[in-house]
Amino acid sequence: MAIFKKFNKSENRDIYWIDYYDENGIRKRESTGSSSHSFAKEYLNRKLDEVAHRKKLPDRYVPQVKFADFVDNEYLLIHIKGAKYEANIKGICKKLKMWIGDKFLHEINSRMIEIYKKERMEKVADNTINNELNTLSGIFTKAIEWGKASINPVHRVKRFRIKERKRILDQSEQEALIIASGKEQKASHLQAMVIFDLYTGLRKEELLTLKWSDVDFENEQIHVRAEIAKYNKDRYIDLGIHALTVLRSLPKRGDYVFCDKQGKPFKNFRRSFESAVTRAKLKDVVIHDLRRTFGSNCVMAGIALATVQKWMGHASITTTIKHYGHLGQSFRKEEVKKLEGRMDTCMDTWLKSRTEEACKSLKNLVPPAGIEPATPGLGNLCSILLS
Numbered sequence: 001m002a003i004f005k006k007f008n009k010s011e012n013r014d015i016y017w018i019d020y021y022d023e024n025g026i027r028k029r030e031s032t033g034s035s036s037h038s039f040a041k042e043y044l045n046r047k048l049d050e051v052a053h054r055k056k057l058p059d060r061y062v063p064q065v066k067f068a069d070f071v072d073n074e075y076l077l078i079h080i081k082g083a084k085y086e087a088n089i090k091g092i093c094k095k096l097k098m099w100i101g102d103k104f105l106h107e108i109n110s111r112m113i114e115i116y117k118k119e120r121m122e123k124v125a126d127n128t129i130n131n132e133l134n135t136l137s138g139i140f141t142k143a144i145e146w147g148k149a150s151i152n153p154v155h156r157v158k159r160f161r162i163k164e165r166k167r168i169l170d171q172s173e174q175e176a177l178i179i180a181s182g183k184e185q186k187a188s189h190l191q192a193m194v195i196f197d198l199y200t201g202l203r204k205e206e207l208l209t210l211k212w213s214d215v216d217f218e219n220e221q222i223h224v225r226a227e228i229a230k231y232n233k234d235r236y237i238d239l240g241i242h243a244l245t246v247l248r249s250l251p252k253r254g255d256y257v258f259c260d261k262q263g264k265p266f267k268n269f270r271r272s273f274e275s276a277v278t279r280a281k282l283k284d285v286v287i288h289d290l291r292r293t294f295g296s297n298c299v300m301a302g303i304a305l306a307t308v309q310k311w312m313g314h315a316s317i318t319t320t321i322k323h324y325g326h327l328g329q330s331f332r333k334e335e336v337k338k339l340e341g342r343m344d345t346c347m348d349t350w351l352k353s354r355t356e357e358a359c360k361s362l363k364n365l366v367p368p369a370g371i372e373p374a375t376p377g378l379g380n381l382c383s384i385l386l387s
Contacts, residue, residue: 003040006031016040020047023054024150065105065148067139068097074146075139084205084228087267092135105140105149110156117157126160133157169293173282174198180280187272192246193258194276194290199243201294201312203230204287208265210257215247224313235313292323299327 002019016032018040030047032040071093080089099116100108113136120129137154144152169177178198182191197207206228214223220239226232239247247257254263270287277285291312298308309320 003037003044005035018044018047020044020051023051063106063148065143067100067103067105067108070105070143070148071097071139074148075142079142089135092132093139095132096136096139105143108153110153113153113157127162130159130162133159165288165292167284167286167289167292168296169282169285169289173280173285174293176280177276177282177285181273181276183279184272184276187269187275189258189266190269190272190276192250193269194273196243196246197287197290198294198297199240199246200237201291201298202237203291203313204268208256208258208267208269211255212252212257213255215257217244217247220244229313231313231315233313235310237311295320295324296327299324 003016004019005014005016007013008015013035016034016037016039017029018032019027019029022028028047032043034040034043076090076093080086083089113133117129117133120132133154137152140149140152140154143149178191178194181187181194184190193207196202200207200222202210202224206224209228210222210224214225216223221236222239224235224237226234229235250257253259253261256263256265259265273287295308295312298311299305305320305325306317308324309317312320314320
């Protein structure tokens with residue numbers, strides 16, 4: 001706690017500042033707006049009194065803000081509007097508001113959140129619950145930053161440990177899914193989306209927001225714009241003949257590549273995709289597995305990991321190695337086996353020559369008369385070679 005002065009250029013005079021800690025132990029520095037030391041001292045004492053009162057009677061000084069009002073009027077309006085995943089966050093907030101109801105921010109505690117977590121465990125996957133808890137934590141973080149709350153009750157709630165998903169479709173599964181997706185009568189666009197994603201590895205949001213202006217037929221590549229990419233970085237993906245064939249088969253109804261008859265982009269294709277997965281009699285397949293399959297196909301085809309990183313838009317080569325490096329190792333082992341097969345004849349010749357040399361050496365060890373004492377471990381070998 002201290003009083004100090006700083007020169008104010010706009011007013012051309014010294015202004016006293018106060019330095020103190022609030023009830024949460026956070027250091028505060030405020031200008032008094034005065035050049036009077038006695039006023040600054042009085043201002044500091046008043047602030048310290050307020051801190052003491054808030055410590056003893058916290059309920060009197062808690063902002064009375066309802067959770068739903070803060071989410072609708074401030075969090076979504078200021079912080080989330082225009083974000084890439086605005087629709088997803090709004091959906092999560094809707095669920096949170098339904099459960100929390102008319103409660104104020106300061107009434108929500110970690111015990112309530114643990115109850116919410118337990119209830120959701122019976123309905124949704126662990127990863128979905130983690131996303132909801134992270135969104136709720138983000139709401140409270142902003143509420144504290146904007147002076148609407150004093151603590152974040154989500155910090156003490158443990159998240160689920162999620163096992164890394166490694167589902168990759170083999171060739172027969174890919175073929176079955178492509179055939180099944182072509183039989184979805186209510187989703188005539190699905191087969192094209194599945195094939196295109198298997199040959200480009202686009203994330204779902206990147207696939208749904210791809211525009212014709214992003215397609216370069218001349219250079220046979222697509223441009224993934226920074227505003228739709230995960231890490232806000234532009235990238236280019238080279239297209240093979242199958243991906244180009246899909247694009248050329250699609251009608252141009254508007255700005256977006258994958259759109260309805262009115263030219264509006266599809267918001268999601270999860271239901272039709274799940275229906276195709278069921279029709280193909282596949283198990284445990286989600287849309288993102290198409291991207292994983294593309295990455296694994298690239299590595300198994302011998303494409304350099306640096307190129308795979310560039311196409312898939314990973315933040316670093318470490319991510320690519322983490323998810324697909326093991327496939328490269330197994331691929332190299334298979335290549336070594338192929339090499340061994342090609343070298344079998346050479347090895348047979350070398351082993352035969354070594355056997356003949358060993359035979360000559362053993363014959364030289366046997367004296368012209370008498371019997372050589374048996375050498376431990378060489379009895380059977382000697383009898384074979386000297387026969």
